[in-house]
Amino acid sequence: MNEDNSSVVIDRGKSQWSDLWKKEDYWAIWLGFFLLIVAAVLVSSGRPDLEAKNAGFVAAMQAEALKPIKTIEWYEAKAAQGKLQGQDVGPVKTLINQLKTPDKWKSNPLDALFMGQAKVDQMNAPVQAKVDKLKAAETEALGVARTAQDAASAAFYKDEELNKAATTAIKAWQAAHKDRSEAAKKLKKPFNRISSLIILGLALGVLTTIGATFIGLRPGKFFIAFVGVYLLCVLANILGNQIDMRKWGLNAEIWSIILGMLLANTVGTPKWLKEGAQVEYFIKTGLVLLGAEVLFHKLLAIGIPGIFVAWVVTPIVLISTFIFGQKVLKMPSKTLNIVVSADMSVCGTSAAIATAAACRAKKEELTLSLGLSMTFTAIMMVALPAAIKALGLPEILGGAWIGGTVDSTGAVAAAGAFVGPKAMQVAATIKMIQNVLIGVTAFFVALYWATKVDVQHGERVSMLEIWHRFPKFVIGFLAVSIIFSLACGSMGSDMAKILVDNGTSKVSVPLRGWFFALAFISIGLTTNFRELGKYFKGGKPIILYVCGQSFNLVLTLLMAWVMFYKVFPQITANL
Amino acid sequence: MRIKALQLGAWILGLWFFFAVLTPRIEALSPSWQAYNETQERYGLDSGALYYTNVPVTQEAEMHVREAVRAGMKDWRAQH
Numbered sequence: 001m002n003e004d005n006s007s008v009v010i011d012r013g014k015s016q017w018s019d020l021w022k023k024e025d026y027w028a029i030w031l032g033f034f035l036l037i038v039a040a041v042l043v044s045s046g047r048p049d050l051e052a053k054n055a056g057f058v059a060a061m062q063a064e065a066l067k068p069i070k071t072i073e074w075y076e077a078k079a080a081q082g083k084l085q086g087q088d089v090g091p092v093k094t095l096i097n098q099l100k101t102p103d104k105w106k107s108n109p110l111d112a113l114f115m116g117q118a119k120v121d122q123m124n125a126p127v128q129a130k131v132d133k134l135k136a137a138e139t140e141a142l143g144v145a146r147t148a149q150d151a152a153s154a155a156f157y158k159d160e161e162l163n164k165a166a167t168t169a170i171k172a173w174q175a176a177h178k179d180r181s182e183a184a185k186k187l188k189k190p191f192n193r194i195s196s197l198i199i200l201g202l203a204l205g206v207l208t209t210i211g212a213t214f215i216g217l218r219p220g221k222f223f224i225a226f227v228g229v230y231l232l233c234v235l236a237n238i239l240g241n242q243i244d245m246r247k248w249g250l251n252a253e254i255w256s257i258i259l260g261m262l263l264a265n266t267v268g269t270p271k272w273l274k275e276g277a278q279v280e281y282f283i284k285t286g287l288v289l290l291g292a293e294v295l296f297h298k299l300l301a302i303g304i305p306g307i308f309v310a311w312v313v314t315p316i317v318l319i320s321t322f323i324f325g326q327k328v329l330k331m332p333s334k335t336l337n338i339v340v341s342a343d344m345s346v347c348g349t350s351a352a353i354a355t356a357a358a359c360r361a362k363k364e365e366l367t368l369s370l371g372l373s374m375t376f377t378a379i380m381m382v383a384l385p386a387a388i389k390a391l392g393l394p395e396i397l398g399g400a401w402i403g404g405t406v407d408s409t410g411a412v413a414a415a416g417a418f419v420g421p422k423a424m425q426v427a428a429t430i431k432m433i434q435n436v437l438i439g440v441t442a443f444f445v446a447l448y449w450a451t452k453v454d455v456q457h458g459e460r461v462s463m464l465e466i467w468h469r470f471p472k473f474v475i476g477f478l479a480v481s482i483i484f485s486l487a488c489g490s491m492g493s494d495m496a497k498i499l500v501d502n503g504t505s506k507v508s509v510p511l512r513g514w515f516f517a518l519a520f521i522s523i524g525l526t527t528n529f530r531e532l533g534k535y536f537k538g539g540k541p542i543i544l545y546v547c548g549q550s551f552n553l554v555l556t557l558l559m560a561w562v563m564f565y566k567v568f569p570q571i572t573a574n575l
Numbered sequence: 576m577r578i579k580a581l582q583l584g585a586w587i588l589g590l591w592f593f594f595a596v597l598t599p600r601i602e603a604l605s606p607s608w609q610a611y612n613e614t615q616e617r618y619g620l621d622s623g624a625l626y627y628t629n630v631p632v633t634q635e636a637e638m639h640v641r642e643a644v645r646a647g648m649k650d651w652r653a654q655h
Contacts (some may be wrong), residue, residue: 267580544604
């Protein structure tokens, strides 16, 4: 079947210096960079104090580590170190509070926007009673642990029996501490999101309007349209934060598409609103912000077995599925093929977004791909743990299998937890490593499209031409990823956790979420149901997904078994 | 325009019925689904989370796994 290239735009324009302030790709980079620099500067303002405190706790832990048992003081220093977080620096905390989405709610949607002290006290009453009980148990366990440790210390830690008794008592205290902490997380605080949502909307409106003006949009009309799109986004977030929706995987991004499409395909998207439905502008900005979460040092989290499961199997499945789609299924759209292949093999929605933007896929293709991913994730997140239990697979193997095959990161953690706590840890870590693959995937897809796909038959493409065609936001995305990865590497794992994982990420993650939700509302507002239906023709996307995922399931299980049980059983034994 | 507004209303009603009425009843009939939801509640998880940074438990998981890998590789080197 011949591919219809009439709708493929092959950019033959020359790059100019004015592109830096006139092109959307570059404005996505400038906006993303600006927001990340603000986050980094604010977090860095607290760095000296955090470093000094961390050094103190590390010294305390090192001193305690000289003793033959892990003492109460060691655990207390460790816990205090864990509480050091960049997000608690004053200005950072203020900024994060302004970025918050509507809260979770059960039956009253207004609970998503406002909750007063009276209602909070009413909801907290049963939880507080449980927390108080667990606190008392923790205090008692600490008393027992202290007595046991003092006895071991009095014998200069030379009595094995006393050391063992102290270790057991201290572990029991830690278990009681964990139970109390987990219960306390469920306590709510009063909040009012209305003012912060208004401020956020206006701030994002002003920032995006600056870029929109240079891109060539009319600033006044864009700003008003942006406010309309933003309000729909807030509604999508309210729907996505309903407790059952969250459990079923129907997040704000999915509701954004649904709301947008509902409006567009019934009453129709008003003309004034279309001005603000700038899909690519929002998606590319969101992707540049995502770069700050794509940290290459995470690759080594689960060692060589994890790298093989996440970074060897995944490209094999991606490329094989794409070739299968082209040669066997003869998919009419290459871009749909690669987006579905990336979505299924890498890590679901975020991979689909990055790949679609890199190859300039149509928004209907992205929507279709997300729909497929969501549907099969809903099936696999329940079916795969059931299969693991039915087959009697070991927990670690089950976790690795889930991590390498289930699309959505949230569903991976939940499905892993369903198998067991170790499976959850392995699954979540493997999926985290796969998440890091997004940047590389986007880069190579963009490169392949610029050099092989968007060319006429027999045409040779020069390096300059590749540069002209290459989607520049991918460079911004990768640059952010590399900068943050290098920064994490240079500051050491402790400070990277404090300043990046629990610092700048707490700013970039919600911002990224808002931009993706804005993009999805925009996609919905400009998508026609009938257009979407065309891409389902012959059921080829579904066949592609099913065949690719089947191959993924077999290869991931095989690789996980080989790496975790044959090559590195010592790692598995310690997990 | 009235027909289109009615279409929108019908869709909203349909979605409300599907998610607020039908799906909870289907969930009530499925022990696997209920157990899955209980697991999510217990660990504070969220199936719709897009990226590892949206899943708080990943940080703790990474820490435990890194320690296990360190210890495991030490044993592996000792054996080889």
